[in-house]
Amino acid sequence: MQIFKQPDFNFMKYKFLALSLSGILIIIGIVNITSGKGLNQGIDFAGGSLIQIRFRNAFPISELRQTLKDTGLSPKIQEVGKGEQEFLIRTMLPEEEADQELEAHLIMATRIVDSLTTNEDRAATENGLKDLNNIDINVLTQILKTSFPDEAQEIAKKIIGARESAEFKGIIKDFDQLIDKGISRDTTENLKKTTFLGSLTVKRRETVGPQVGYDLGRKAKQATVWALIGMLIYIGIRFKLAYGVAAILTLVHDVLITLGIFSFTNREINLPVIAGILTIVGYSLNDTIVIFDRVRDNIKLFRKYEFEKILDKSINQTLSRTVITSSTTFLTVLALFLFGGEVINDFAFTMIIGVLIGTYSSIFQSCPLLLFWNKIFKPKKGMGK
Amino acid sequence: MKKNLLWRAILVGFVIILAVILFYPPKDKIHYGLDLKGGMHLVLQVVTDDAVKSETNRIINIIRDELKEKNIEYETIPPGEIGEFSIQNFDPDKEGELKELLDDFKDWNYSITGNSASFSIESGAAMYYREQSVKQAIETLWNRVDEIGLTEPTIQRQGGYGTDRIIVELPGVENPEWVKKIIKTTAFLEWRLVKAGPASDMETLLKDFEGKAPDDMEVMRGDPKRTQGGYYLLDRVAHVTGNDLRDARPSTDRWNKPAVAFRFSPEAGKRFYKLTSENLNKPLAIILDQKVQEVATIESRISDTGIITGTFTAEEVEDIALVLKAGALPAAIKYLEERTIGPSLGADSIRRGLFSIGAALILILLFMVFYYRLSGINAVIALLLNIIILLGTLSYFKASLTLPGMAGIILTIGMAVDANVLVFERIREELATGKSILSSISAGFSRAFKTILDANVTTIIAAIFLFQFGTGPIKGFAITLIIGITASMFTAVFVSRLIFDLTLSKRKKREKLSI
Numbered sequence: 099m100q101i102f103k104q105p106d107f108n109f110m111k112y113k114f115l116a117l118s119l120s121g122i123l124i125i126i127g128i129v130n131i132t133s134g135k136g137l138n139q140g141i142d143f144a145g146g147s148l149i150q151i152r153f154r155n156a157f158p159i160s161e162l163r164q165t166l167k168d169t170g171l172s173p174k175i176q177e178v179g180k181g182e183q184e185f186l187i188r189t190m191l192p193e194e195e196a197d198q199e200l201e202a203h204l205i206m207a208t209r210i211v212d213s214l215t216t217n218e219d220r221a222a223t224e225n226g227l228k229d230l231n232n233i234d235i236n237v238l239t240q241i242l243k244t245s246f247p248d249e250a251q252e253i254a255k256k257i258i259g260a261r262e263s264a265e266f267k268g269i270i271k272d273f274d275q276l277i278d279k280g281i282s283r284d285t286t287e288n289l290k291k292t293t294f295l296g297s298l299t300v301k302r303r304e305t306v307g308p309q310v311g312y313d314l315g316r317k318a319k320q321a322t323v324w325a326l327i328g329m330l331i332y333i334g335i336r337f338k339l340a341y342g343v344a345a346i347l348t349l350v351h352d353v354l355i356t357l358g359i360f361s362f363t364n365r366e367i368n369l370p371v372i373a374g375i376l377t378i379v380g381y382s383l384n385d386t387i388v389i390f391d392r393v394r395d396n397i398k399l400f401r402k403y404e405f406e407k408i409l410d411k412s413i414n415q416t417l418s419r420t421v422i423t424s425s426t427t428f429l430t431v432l433a434l435f436l437f438g439g440e441v442i443n444d445f446a447f448t449m450i451i452g453v454l455i456g457t458y459s460s461i462f463q464s465c466p467l468l469l470f471w472n473k474i475f476k477p478k479k480g481m482g483k
Numbered sequence: 484m485k486k487n488l489l490w491r492a493i494l495v496g497f498v499i500i501l502a503v504i505l506f507y508p509p510k511d512k513i514h515y516g517l518d519l520k521g522g523m524h525l526v527l528q529v530v531t532d533d534a535v536k537s538e539t540n541r542i543i544n545i546i547r548d549e550l551k552e553k554n555i556e557y558e559t560i561p562p563g564e565i566g567e568f569s570i571q572n573f574d575p576d577k578e579g580e581l582k583e584l585l586d587d588f589k590d591w592n593y594s595i596t597g598n599s600a601s602f603s604i605e606s607g608a609a610m611y612y613r614e615q616s617v618k619q620a621i622e623t624l625w626n627r628v629d630e631i632g633l634t635e636p637t638i639q640r641q642g643g644y645g646t647d648r649i650i651v652e653l654p655g656v657e658n659p660e661w662v663k664k665i666i667k668t669t670a671f672l673e674w675r676l677v678k679a680g681p682a683s684d685m686e687t688l689l690k691d692f693e694g695k696a697p698d699d700m701e702v703m704r705g706d707p708k709r710t711q712g713g714y715y716l717l718d719r720v721a722h723v724t725g726n727d728l729r730d731a732r733p734s735t736d737r738w739n740k741p742a743v744a745f746r747f748s749p750e751a752g753k754r755f756y757k758l759t760s761e762n763l764n765k766p767l768a769i770i771l772d773q774k775v776q777e778v779a780t781i782e783s784r785i786s787d788t789g790i791i792t793g794t795f796t797a798e799e800v801e802d803i804a805l806v807l808k809a810g811a812l813p814a815a816i817k818y819l820e821e822r823t824i825g826p827s828l829g830a831d832s833i834r835r836g837l838f839s840i841g842a843a844l845i846l847i848l849l850f851m852v853f854y855y856r857l858s859g860i861n862a863v864i865a866l867l868l869n870i871i872i873l874l875g876t877l878s879y880f881k882a883s884l885t886l887p888g889m890a891g892i893i894l895t896i897g898m899a900v901d902a903n904v905l906v907f908e909r910i911r912e913e914l915a916t917g918k919s920i921l922s923s924i925s926a927g928f929s930r931a932f933k934t935i936l937d938a939n940v941t942t943i944i945a946a947i948f949l950f951q952f953g954t955g956p957i958k959g960f961a962i963t964l965i966i967g968i969t970a971s972m973f974t975a976v977f978v979s980r981l982i983f984d985l986t987l988s989k990r991k992k993r994e995k996l997s998i
Binding site: 380383426 | 518526528657658659817818819820821822823824825826827828830831832834835836838839842843846847850851853854855856886887889890893894896897898900901904905908911912933934937938939940941942943944945946947948949951952956957960961964
């Protein structure tokens with residue numbers, strides 16, 4: 099199969115349109131970042147806590163919000179999956195206190211979990227019962243040993259295994275569920291006397307202090323800038339400075355537009371997103387280089403051609419490849435976006451935007467930029483190497 | 484079969500077998516990162532200022548003793564900024580003697596103005612104490628983690644020499660809050676003589692001392708959990724400390740209440756014997772981390788064993804014994820970052836990660852076969868081989884597979900076929916110019932290689948910087964991407980070519996290439 103038999107599109111015709119479109123997008127993005135909605139920095143950079151909680155019973159998000167509000171807390175809450183059972187809660191200290199030590203953030207996080215713990219849970223704990231939804235395998239084995247000395251370890255393993263399975267997702271709803279999972283009625287009755295089913299479990303808890311956040315932010319910027327410089331040098335050596343500059347400007351374009359989209363969608367910038375942006379930088383450049391590589395060859399082959407025509411020819415020749423590779427990469431990041439779960443979701447989202455922008459920019463940004471360089475500087479030795 | 488073809492086939496076979504041996508069985512060979520198996524990731528900062536401060540205090544005590552011995556009078560020796568102190572209003576007639584004495588302290592610079600001498604620590608010496616405190620902290624943390632009995636912990640310095648940060652990674656921690664408390668406790672235990680107190684406020688405490696603690700004494704508060712709180716006036720210098728302990732274990736006192744039993748080293752035992760002999764019927768305080776835990780009257784001469792009582796619970800006694808046995812931290816530590824992942828989330832991430840990889844693989848497989856027909860199968864074989872090499876290399880380097888690492892594998896799947904696509908598109912172009920199949924293949928591979936190299940090197944450059952910058956999980960992503968893309972150059976170029984050569988050599992005259 100072949101998508102394009104002998105493509106002969108006149109891409110360069112749209113150079114001004116593309117450049118102004120991108121220019122406008124970048125400017126709108128920058129304006130929105132600097133004086134509009136800004137960038138929604140996650141706890142990785144701003145400092146704060148992220149808590150992922152799963153409740154035993156459905157807990158409508160509005161009720162959850164109210165419960166936390168009653169104790170004087172108003173964190174950001176986001177539902178995970180369906181069924182109003184699992185939530186991501188993000189707390190940050192108000193700006194004037196943001197430079198507090200990590201302890202302050204930890205206390206906030208603890209307060210959140212405490213305020214959601216029910217009185218029944220507290221009473222049960224005070225009566226010496228252990229929470230089966232938060233118990234670890236060793237303690238459970240010890241408890242079971244008193245009644246089932248021989249099989250204690252096996253039963254404990256089965257129960258914990260069931261709790262962590264895809265079906266239970268970390269929480270046991272009622273004791274009958276255990277019977278369905280092959281735990282004997284006898285054992286279950288026994289567990290009812292020694293344990294209780296807590297109303298929530300904390301699946302993840304991350305707290306980043308302001309100092310680390312500041313450092314991470316600085317490092318992320320440094321890594322991006324150095325990666326760009328490294329690439330400029332590599333392309334400068336393998337091609338020519340002009341190609342390097344055009345490629346880097348294209349990448350800057352990709353990064354700025356991506357950040358702009360993050361600003362408008364209010365998506366959080368965190369470590370995985372930065373990893374995504376750096377990957378886009380690599381990916382987009384990959385695309386650009388394939389085209390530049392053709393340009394380099396075609397300059398030798400078609401000495402009489404105008405530079406603009408050479409650019410068009412090169413884009414057309416590599417068009418199939420550009421489209422296919424973009425599609426395969428897009429398909430894989432789409433799979434990650436759809437099935438990867440909330441932990442990797444931000445990264446996948448970044449990549450999806452990145453693949454689209456990277457493909458567009460390698461055709462409509464890098465080549466016009468190269469053309470302008472040629473027109474402005476009129477290199478004596480031409481654009482070939 | 485041509486000889487050179489045979490050798491190439493053997494090389495590829497060897498690589499496959501090696502990779503499979505390296506990662507098989509995957510359950511034992513592939514190490515999951517903390518985000519997949521659950522556990523705790525902590526970044527700590529050693530307050531290295533403490534080390535310099537305690538060295539300053541040590542020197543002040545020595546100087547105070549020597550001044551006393553040489554009968555040089557002075558007003559006070561207050562500590563100043565970190566690594567600084569001064570002797571105020573010394574007897575001007577003895578300046579010569581003083582200078583002679585001070586010249587012995589090589590680590591300290593001093594200057595005399597009027598009849599005060601101000602000191603500051605040499606920067607090299609300060610560095611040394613800071614460095615030592617971080618090293619000692621790491622050692623103590625290892626001891627504590629061992630005492631707790633955690634499996635596969637890693638404790639390392641962040642960024643190497645000269646930093647004050649330590650990364651602690653503890654997989655499978657069941658009780659994160661408790662572990663955090665144990666790790667953070669400084670656990671500096673001291674025995675000091677009590678000069679006055681307890682008193683409810685400073686004024687009452689110091690009424691016999693003209694409202695100011697004498698130079699060789701210090702005011703400390705009682706631990707509100709153990710004592711009635713209040714203030715104590717204590718000797719500034721501890722007579723014995725936790726460093727002198729040989730052993731500590733949970734025990735009970737004579738009323739069967741929880742207590743910590745301890746034993747001193749023989750040398751410290753002698754010091755303790757001397758102290759108790761000289762101060763019979765006087766009060767002695769036991770201080771943990773600058774808080775008075777217990778004050779007891781010395782009833783008899785004690786040499787090497789004893790117990791610490793107080794109103795401890797059984798759990799507290801266990802914890803104190805544990806930290807005392809593992810040793811004190813040389814300086815306080817602060818938490819800078821803490822990430823705890825529960826086992827259910829980790830298990831969930833593994834499931835989702837594997838599912839996404841499978842989905843991506845099938846999508847690409849279908850796409851490639853649909854688009855390139857039999858040559859697409861060639862590309863898919865190369866891709867599968869790429870993943871095998873990737874897993875083998877990960878196992879060989881004992882690199883942890885993280886969730887972003889899995890994302891890296893997925894991205895590799897998408898990007899590794901790019902090399903194949905580049906080659907195939909070139910072959911199609913060559914075929915279109917009317918070349919024969921074999922020469923088209925040959926030209927396609929050789930022309931595309933330069934492009935593949937340039938395009939992949941730049942992606943690898945980005946990944947290397949990402950590796951430099953990233954923390955654990957992100958590093959995992961960078962590693963898989965680097966390995967995957969490097970491997971793709973081998974599989975998509977070398978192996979794919981081999982497959983073409985093998986399949987085409989059988990039937991010499993082929994009219995059409997399935998591409």
